[in-house]
Amino acid sequence: MKSLSIIASLALLISSVVAQEGATVPVTTSAPSTYTCDPNTCKIENNCLCASTSAPGGLSPADTPQFVTVTYDDSIQEALMATALGMVNVTNPNGCPGHGTWFVSMQYTDFSLVQQWYAAGNEVADHTFSHVGTPSAEEISSVKEMLNAYAGIPYSKIQGFRAPFLNYTKDTLGLVSQQGFKYDSTASAVTDDMYWPYTLDNGLANDCWTGICAAGQVKLPGLWEIPMYSVLDKANVPQLMDVYLAGTPADTTQWSQAAFDKHYNGNRQPFGIYVHPTHLTTYPGGVDDPKEKFNAVIDFIKSLAAKPDVWFVTNQQLLEYMKKPVKASELGSQTYMQCQQPVIAQDICNGLDDDHNGVIDNGLINSCNFGTTSMKTCFNCPATAPSLSNPVPASAAQNGTAGYRNRIGDNCDTTWWDPIGNKCLCTTADCEVKSVAVPKSETPSTTNSTSVTPGDAVKDNGAAQIAGVSTAVMAALFVGLSQLL
Template sequence: MIKKISIFLSVLGLFKFSQGYSCDPNVCKPPSCTCASQLPPGGINPKDAPQFVILSYDDAVNDSTFPILKNMYKGLAHSNGCPVVATHFVQNVYTNYHQVQQLYAQGDEIALHTFQHTALASQNEIDSGRTVLSTFAGIPLNDIKGFRAPFLNYTNDLIQSVQNLGLTYDSSTSTIRQDSSWPYTLDNGFNESDVDCNTTGTCGSITNHQGLWEIPLYSFFYKDASKPPVSMDPPYDNGDLMTLLKDNFNFRYNGNRQPLAIAVHAVHCSEPEAKVKLFRDFIKWCIGQKDVYFITYSQLIEYMKNPVKASELSGHPAVSCHKFETYKVKSDSEICDGIDNNGDGNIDEGIVESCGIGNSYFSTCFGCPTSEPSINNPNPVRNGDRKTIPPQGCTEGTWDPLTSNCVSVSGSTYLESIAPEKIVTEENATSGNLSSGTYSYHKTISLFIIYIFTTLVYSLLY
């Protein structure tokens, strides 16, 4: 028995990254709790795990950024037919809510970035931002699940506010190790060995937050160790940027397959235009590799709650686009849902309203306000009788704010989606050589040994 206890404690050591973080995987179990670990969840061998890529964009969505977002990834699809999607951490000031509605209608996730991009915002400001996005962009409250702190500045009080609001995850930390953890819950606080504590100065003060997920910004690392890692907006330097992107993809793909996070401010991609094309070419190259999926942050959490091998992913919520497909409704007239319902090439023409009040200028399907939305009054009285989407949204179909009903997608009302741009796997598989990831070979072997060791010990104990 003493021998077994000693072995058991050794295994627990795999989940003790530093003096400040310790997690017992026999107590912290999915789906409600997950320990920080470099290995894929569920004891899956890294070579059998899917490779997820999570695209995210911060700040306002408006005429300056919306075209960039569409040109960077829209129209691209995986081999299963589901589109490449992204997560948008949206601030409210300077945002056009009808454009946010269009992103959501096309399968993207909408998350929070405070009302006016305030560092260390109050809980009330975060909540007001959520209310405005639901009221004027038509995002169901239950679908707004995540938060990222402006400037990546956070404190324990801020993380507590995120939890108090019932959100599912935070994404305000950036990693300082290339071989960092998969997403995990904060039941045992931050995994300090992953987080740049010297910069934030907050790690030791972050207490436990039961059930709240942390999805870090996985930094990009240069092979030249003299260059610092980059968590957001990797600098554009033509071929060097593509090399940086592919090197970091290969490190994960040939290693522990932790998610690759591409986090940018869309406005930083406005010049040069070649940067948008480079990112799009990289996305095409990625989905040309086997078992690679671009998913939203919430979909990644769905996978962490119920991890399976890549070969068993079919139908899994993490890679399904059922909701995206059923959102589309065919109609002889527009419904004001962010979709081109009548197929004439225009979206919500004739019924979307343009609003200008105070310092706010935006379009919306849900009625212009009689006063400017603010932190203290996020849902002012609106003109007309258009209704806000219910918190749970529509199970099937789309919300019609003019009739205050969910419009069915059954039978002839279902809009057959136009096939998105397909990526030829063979062509793109030859456009980038995965051999540049061989420098992670020894790391991969080490992870595999840990996996075998953990499995062996489990069998001895149980």
């Protein structure tokens, strides 16, 4: 069975283009696994961890935090980002905002929004340049280059990969490892293979029915696999991405709740919500408004966030935990779970509203037009449209001219980098920061949650304000999609 079937629930144009991820997943994983791993030799101090359904660090389930990872695939655009932000508009037990991970493909992506997504504490990861099933090395490496050049993301912070169509192969994983990524998150976990994240020193332990676990297949020391955890629908068919496309909102909430309970009342393996934001985004003139589906997903997310030991984290935060597991009661004080923003007097093109006037990077974002295509960035516009063979063309502006933007180096993080001043505003540990944590009790009540639109949800976020979708943006989006066809 297809784990993701394109159900004709949205405007055909959108669904036929963007419901791209699909993977064939068997109902059971009873095919014999050839995976073996000896925990006595594979130790975390050597960046090795065996696949296991038990919590890391020998913690009991009651002491183990329940992680929820919300991940998003494909391009980042204004309306899609509003939807995505609405899905992590929750407060973690330590008062910090929940965060998610976006696997970004380059075509039609707004790089100024990528920067804002990252600056708000979320993660960006690699989903290839042009969304191809068996990517070349350039399809993968060009994403890193563009995210660095046009969104100001340090190379070291781009750590994850997901294969388009969930169509990963031994060769693709090999490229991912060669290019220095820290993890892949494409394999699927169904029932008895609901493993916590593990390293591929001893190969894959998921999707073994395909033969990928056999000796001589994948063996990539130090590369983590974060399995995607499926939800079983009423016919016991595993649904991986866009679960809400497989039934009514009430159905999919019920299946998702049952799947979550299996994790939460079991060994607390992370629970995932994997989406293409386009399926939950209301478009002007759209044939089938997904607002009802979106509201059901938001209600489900809020109900999970109301639990005292549930944490909405990025994949990078999850891996930090895997390397040094602590009790749930100690998680909130870990460095990687803090939420701080720099104190800077004026907007500097860092993805934040530093001067608190309600507009991020006020007046600093460049619109780059290349005739038939365009893109936005807080860095220099390239003189020509980026392409697979030349993802970062020479910039249109000359160094030394007014407004020239300098690329970020790996000794600075995005929120501190002033691309116009060409300096890192924080190079020591004592830079002035403010926490954006709020008391958990301020989280909106979940019991009587009412209709939430993406725009409304975002207004509460505080980390970023995304305006409503303009008709022009929509027109551009539809043009972009039709080009993909």
